Amino acid sequence: MIKHYLKYSYQILRKDKLFTLLNILGFAIGITVCSLIAFYILYEYSFDTLNKNYDRIYTVYSNADRACATTPFVFGTTIKNKIPGIQKSVQVLDGLWVLPGIVINNKILKIDNCYSADPELLDIFSFEYLSGSKIIFASKINSVLISQNTAVKYLKKDEQAVGKPIKIYMGGLKLNLKIAGIFKDAPGNSHLRPNIIIQIDNIKKLIPPKELNNWNSSAPTTYVLLTNPSVKSRVEQQINKLVPVNNSGYHLLPLADQHLRASNISFLIGKKGDINKIYIYLIIGFFTLLIACINYINFNTAKSAMRAKEIGIRKIAGANRWTLIKQLAAEPLILSCAAIPIVVALLALTLPYADSIFDRDIQATLFTNWNYFFALLALILLTGVLSGIYSAVLITVYKPLDLIRNQMNLKTSKSYFRNSLLFIQIVIFSGLIMSSLIIYRQMQLIKKIDIGYNKYCTLVTTFPGPPYYDQFKTFVKELKNYPGILNGTIASVVPPSEKDVIRMIGSSPSTKKAFCYSYIECDENYKDVIGLTLTEGRFISDASADNEIVINEKLEKDQRLKHAAGKYIDIFGKKLVVGVVKNFYMNSLYEPIEPLFMAKGKNISSYLALRLNPKDLSGGINLFKNKWKQFFPNLICDYFFIDEEFDNKYKDDQYFGTLIGTFSIVASLIAVIGLIGLTTYIISKKKKEIAIRKVLGASVFNIVYVLTKETLIITLFGCLVAALISNYFMEIWLRRFAEKISITPDIFIIGFCITLLITISSVALLAVKAALGNQMDSLRNE
Amino acid sequence: MIKVVDLKKIFRTDEIETTALDGINMEIKQGEFVSIMGPSGCGKSTLMNILGLLDNPESGEYHFLDQEVSKYTERQKAQLRKENIGFVFQSFNLIDELTVYENVELPLLYLKMSSSERKKKVEEALERIQMMHRKNHFPQQLSGGQQQRVAVARAIVCNPKLILADEPTGNLDSTHGDEVMKMLTELHEGGTTIIMVTHSPTYAEYGSRTVHLFDGKIVTENFSGVFHL
Secondary structure, three states: OHHHHHHHHHHHHHHOHHHHHHHHHHHHHHHHHHHHHHHHHHHHHOOOOOOOOHHHEEEEEEOOOOOEOOOOHHHHHHHOOOOOOEEEEEEEEEOEOEOOEEEEOOEEEEOOOEEEEOOOHHHHOOOOEEEEOHHHHHHOOOEEEEEHHHHHHHHOOOHHHOOOEEEEEEOOEEEEEEEEEEEOOOOOOOOOOOOEEEEHHHHHOOOOHHHHOOOOOOOOEEEEEEOOHHHHHHHHHHHHHHOOHHHOOEEEEEHHHHOOOOOOOEOOOOOOOOHHHHHHHHHHHHHHHHHHHHHHHHHHHHHHHHOHHHHHHHHHOOOOHHHHHHHHHHHHHHHHHHHHHHHHHHHHHHHHHHHHHHOOOHHHHHOOOOHHHHHHHHHHHHHHHHHHHHHHHHHHOOOHHHHHOOOOOOOOHHHHHHHHHHHHHHHHHHHHHHHHHHHHHHHHHHHHOOOOOOOOOEEEEEOOOHHHHHHHHHHHHHHOOOOOEEEEEEEOOOOOOOOOOEEEEEEOOOOOOEEEEEEEEEOOOHHHHHOOOEEEEOOOOOOOOOOEEEEEHHHHHHOOOOOOOOOEEEOOOEEEEEEEEOOOOOOOOOOOOOOEEEEEOOOOOOEEEEEEOHHHHHHHHHHHHHHHHHHOOOOOOOEEEHHHHHHHHOHHHHHHHHHHHHHHHHHHHHHHHHHHHHHHHHHHHOHHHHHHHHHOOOOHHHHHHHHHHHHHHHHHHHHHHHHHHHHHHHHHHHOOOOOOOOOOHHHHHHHHHHHHHHHHHHHHHHHHHHHHOOOHHHHHOO | OEEEEEEEEEEEOOOOEEEEEEEEEEEEOOOOEEEEEOOOOOOHHHHHHHHOOOOOOOEEEEEEOOEEOOOOOHHHHHHHHHHHEEEEOOOOOOOOOOOHHHHHHHHHHOOOOOHHHHHHHHHHHHHHOOOHHHOOOOHHHOOHHHHHHHHHHHHHOOOOOEEEEEOOOOOOOHHHHHHHHHHHHHHHHOOOEEEEEOOOHHHHOOOOEEEEEEOOEEEEEEEOOOOOO
16 A cells, blocks of 8 residues: 555655645755754754753853953962862853964964863863873873864874973963873854963963962953752852852853853853844744745645645545545655655754854764754654645545536635734735845944044954063054054053953032043044044043043033033042043943043053055064064964954844845745745646636736736735734844834835735746637537 | 435535535345445435445444444444445546556555465456456556456455445446446346446446435336345
């Protein structure tokens, strides 16, 4: 019997090649998109699960002003061995001040993910050793562990590297260390991905003891390994009892939440995920699967309706309903199986692209876990067969005689059902088109918006803080002698920077109203290098007194001042406002412009910005690099450009836009395939009607109108609902931007036109063909 | 074998009620060959469909093989049908995608028979209609008469006790029509009960009895020929 089913199904599928091909293709595309999203979501949820202590590891974060995952050095020693619920604790520093480097053949090469940590790190987190051991590492302060990749990339050797000396620059100082072991690189789905691990005591030696005991300075991240997850809240209470009162407010973040549910906590080590993104992808994935399944159901229902006579004959020949359902489900099964190689091929083609869109290394992790593939196989077969069974159940409900005479009522419930499926498809893909139009406009706005400074041709580098201030001042002076470099400045922060902006909280002495102002420490060249516009007074000068400040318009407004230049204001002591600059976006466009003031100083500066001559950019860069080597042979030369950094800030949203755009194309494609299938079916059912109309004198246009009318109405209503839904969700998305477009009706009109063009063009072509064709045969058959 | 008592069937739409069968009383014994005649719309096919358990009567009794079957469930009817009744239609109703052999095999598939047994029975049936040489052809490759012969082979392959033929010669020319009638006569001679709807008085003569229907009622019954018991 099974042989009969399969053979017969194969013949049926072969007979209608186009129909079969469209069906398989639509299904395969839908499943591919869905699996890509599923892979991404599984990947995001798999973060850190490889750690054997996964459920007992917690990150300490403070939540006094805003959530922050750094702790004072003294915190580590304070809690060590004093809280019964904590089995082990470790403090980890990801670099210090400037990018770490490794010395190879007297050259310093920059290396990221260079961690300094207590030896307990290796007991708490799971690392796999290829050679050497953590015992040697723990016993000697000058020992270092390196990853396999680092060993191969920098030392050009693998396991033999153990015991060899290595020089590492960190925090501006050189450390002579010995390799104690090599560990396997942590997979992409691990938040800690060290290339090098050195003992944190090396770093502590560089820091004055006063700082090490200072409860107000924060640097390393502290992880704790609890004896049991249930003791968490007790441990939190105990921690807060041990630390000084004004520093209390420490909490424990479970490792399981670190990747996806900690977007509000800053300074967490490693790549951060976003649970909201997961939800968005989940919705998109669900919709794509829904569209694909709807197609599949539509195709199969149409197909089985075309075979009503055959099913009737089988019923008369003695087939019961269940037997027929089994037979009709054999076809989708064959189709699903045929879709498998296509899905695999599409996945192979799209995975590298998906990796770059998602900014993840899914491809590499995929092949380590076969569960992904079993899940994929199950998804294909289940969706295929379930959608198939659904249409089989629909058709077999009829009595054999009705089937033979093809007397299933097309105008009734079934066509409502099919139309509602079409409606859902149109809502989804039209909604996606409208949303991508909105995202596109917003991204265009970001490009055009007046950010208040000149982001072009500005090179930025960082240096290890105040000890180097004077040297860097001399460095800038030297560079300015060359035509490639127009100007240079040293400051505590340059835009667009989020993490290094200092926010000072105070209250007005007269009104007692609290305020929070951003503060930039800079020199007299800051305005010219960054390209700020002065609206009143002058900028701070070399000769400025310590209490002279320059404020932005926002602060001027906040203090309810008019023509503030030359006036004294009382913020953090009496200050003389010497000038006002036009508002500029210190951070990204996600955040509104904050009231801000600038003052001269060299206490916290660690940024150097150079305005290069646009006519000789590469000359300027080369000069900078050469002079750097000359001035700071022991410091790594690492720099970026403000405009690149600015664009990076919106990378996520640009990816998001690309993604929504891609999905709207895919969804439209699948829907078009479905529409073609559906129209072919409807036309085959209406052959007689078309013939009669033609006999009675209908023009081609009349017939095309009759055939496309329904689709037209559904498209119209579909777009209306899509507009409402996308308007709702895009309003939410736009809330993240301080400067945003207003959603105007023309977006929806354009979206409607695109949708209409897609649906009508796929339907009208077939309708015209049907109207022009010879339908008389269908009358002759009567 | 068949006994119907006061059988009624009414078709309803939103506005119109049409009485297709209006109190039919009839008995058909095993081995009879009954022809049913009457003008279009008199209820011939409706009667055939009810007798073939493809449709339900509005009221009345239907005894098939001494069982009252009018209240049977769809499943019970399907079971009874596949074991006892073979159908021949005016428009052949062969499945285009299946070969002659496969079309004839179809009813056996649903009887859960072993493949060797199926093969034997299909070949027997094809031999009987002299279509063995065409067993791998598809229906479209055959003439109308040949297609109807295949349909007859399909109807007899399970050795049914009853064959219902709804205008089996309606789509055929006289030569092919005669061929099909000859086959039905042979089957009748072999002991199969046959009920046939026809418009042709000549073909109706093949039956042992002719029932005339008009407006859903039996108007006359003529006996002719011999019973084959």
